[in-house]
Amino acid sequence: MKEPKPFGVNELREMFLSFFESKGHLRLPSFSLVPQNDASLLLINSGMAPMKPWFTGEQEPPRRRVTTCQKCIRTGDIENIGKTARHGTYFEMLGNFSFGDYFKREAIHWSWEFLTSPEWVGLDPERLYPSVYLEDDEAFAIWRDEIGIPAQRIFKFGKADNFWEHGSGPCGPCSEIYYDRGEQWGCGKPECTVGCDCDRYIEVWNNVFSQFDNDGEGNYTELKQKNIDTGMGLERLACVCQNVASLFDVDTVMNITNKVSQLTGAHYGESQQRDVSLRVITDHIRSATFMICDGVLPSNEGRGYVLRRLLRRAARHGKLLGVNEPFLYQVCETVIRENEGHYPELRERQDYITKVIRVEEENFAKTIDGGLRIFNDMLAAHQGKTVFSGEDAFKLYDTYGFPIDLTMEMVAEQGMEVDQEGFRSLMEEQRQRARKAREALGDLGWAGVEFGKDVPETQFCGYDHVKVEDAKIVALVVENQQAEEIMPGVEAILVLDKTPFYAEMGGQVA
Incomplete structure (x- = not known):
């Protein structure tokens, strides 16, 4: 088997974006990690997440074909970070997207061209194995009849592996491409093949064919606008090219x-x-x-x-x-x-x-x-006990600033586990107390921020002036914390040394 060319992370990123520019895609910079107008996410966690309005048709995309390298953060398994070489909170997702333009044929052909062409990544085609959703005969036929992959090298998987959906809304089958890293990365079992949990066969590309609308009850109808949402982890592709064990290498x-x-x-x-x-x-x-x-x-x-x-x-x-x-x-x-x-x-x-x-x-x-x-x-x-009290975990959080997952990690190192229910109960009591305190302050609830003696009290001059031209910003507040700078797209509160605006209390709108 031919060994891959050892491209660097920065080379691969630029190569991918340039390739899809050559296919008529608009290259966009990564969106901010802070979601815009999407309360369902704390942080952007996939390449398509910032583009939801374009996929649903709520907004018009700048072009029907788009390519990005998107910064992503996922912290759902933060306790595993470090323990294994597989997990990371930060990663970059390479993506090419079609909003009602091309569909399965082009997406499959281009993914194969980018990965195997000597002009681009140049991976050995004999080490690549596509998978399709077991009912997606169209994608199977494209791989077999147009790309030329023998039927026995195309794997059919069920919904759990090869059908992308998230509740109601647009969804569809997907086609993944796996790379065979060689026997030395395998588990040694005779039945080891594509789909095995070991490190031999690694998924490098995922073409999602968004062609159905799920009503949330398991009923699917064809979408008028069929979309392509493809993703490939940049660090994962670099692992393959550099022939190293993990993203940390x-x-x-x-x-x-x-x-x-x-x-x-x-x-x-x-x-x-x-x-x-x-x-x-x-x-x-x-x-x-x-x-x-x-x-x-x-x-x-x-x-x-x-x-x-x-x-x-x-x-x-x-x-x-x-x-x-x-x-x-x-x-x-x-x-x-x-x-x-x-x-x-x-x-x-x-x-x-x-x-x-x-x-x-x-x-x-x-x-x-x-x-x-x-x-x-x-x-x-807690000598001789297996459960660390939620009350003590809360004290470490409240008094010493120890996040709960940090305490859980330290406790686990001692062979114990935290009473998370007890901790959550005390946290909720604290939230209720804080909420009542904010309600007592009305719309000045943010005034609990500690500004320090250097920030003067705001002077109200609305009785004499309806406009003030020489007001100065004396403090910034972001997420209830005093800040020194505001990044673009972030909501913040500006505290002025003087203002003609009357604070919104007692029914009077500022």
Whole structure:
């Protein structure tokens, strides 16, 4: 079998976008990680997520053919990050999209051309295996009769594997392409083949044929506008091309790990425990850098809490590697250097990103040592038990700023589990208290933000003037936290030193 060409991450990204530009697609920059007008998501988690209005027909796309490399964050399995080399919170999704233009034939032909043509990635066709939905005879025929794949090399799978749907709405069958990495990556079982859970056959491309509308009751009707939504993980393709074990071993990511090693003195391969910590720090600082660049700030709610969890978990793993002062902010330069070619805004906002991370590290550093001491005392009180109390987990969160998944991770290392129900109950009680406090303040509920003595009280001058020309912004508030800068597309509150607007209370609208 022919070995792949060892293309780098940045080469593959540019190659993919250029290929689909040559097929008449409009290249768009990555959308922000912060969803726009979509309350169903905290953070963008797929290539098509920012384009939902174009798929549903609510909005007109800029062109019927579009290609992107989309930044994505997924934190559903954050507790597994680091423990295995398969999981990561940040990744980039390569995609080509058709909104009522081309359909299965072109999508399949172009995916095969990009992967196998010597002009492009040039993978060995004998190592590639397509799969189709078991009832999709059209896609099967295209692979067999037009691409020339023997029928026995085309795998038919059921709904669980090859039919994309998410509740009601547009859905359809999909066709994936698997790459055979070779026997050395396999499980050794005689029946090992495409679809096996081992690392031998890795899915690199997914063509989703959005052709049906699901009414939510399992009834499907043909869509008037058939769409193509294809996705390919950039880091996963790089794993194949560079013939490395995981996303942590591809060139750009390994360069970040090398920087972490330089700062911590820990090196990959020294021990399983150190490898876990290095992977956690590498993954989380990538995610944090891109999130902050897109305007997310650490907080105790929503996407800001996702960011806080990532940074504090990474800081704790720094402690495990013997680092007792802030260091994550120093890794930003490497993350930016590895990605600025495609994301120039990283370099433009470098000082801001670095400052946000350093401040969060310094704030957590004030409580982490005390929290760890209290945690050890709590462990002693739980001697012989298998469940760590929700009350103690809440105290670590409320007093020492330990996110619950950080406590769960530390507890699991001791062979115990957290009483999550008890923790959630106390969290809900706290939310109710906070909600009542905000209601008592009316629309000034955000006034609970700690501004400090340097921010003057706003002077109301509406009795004398209906317009003020020399007002100054004295503070910014993003997600109930004071901020120093606002990124584009982020909702924020501006606090002025003087204003003619009367605050909305007592029925009077400002």
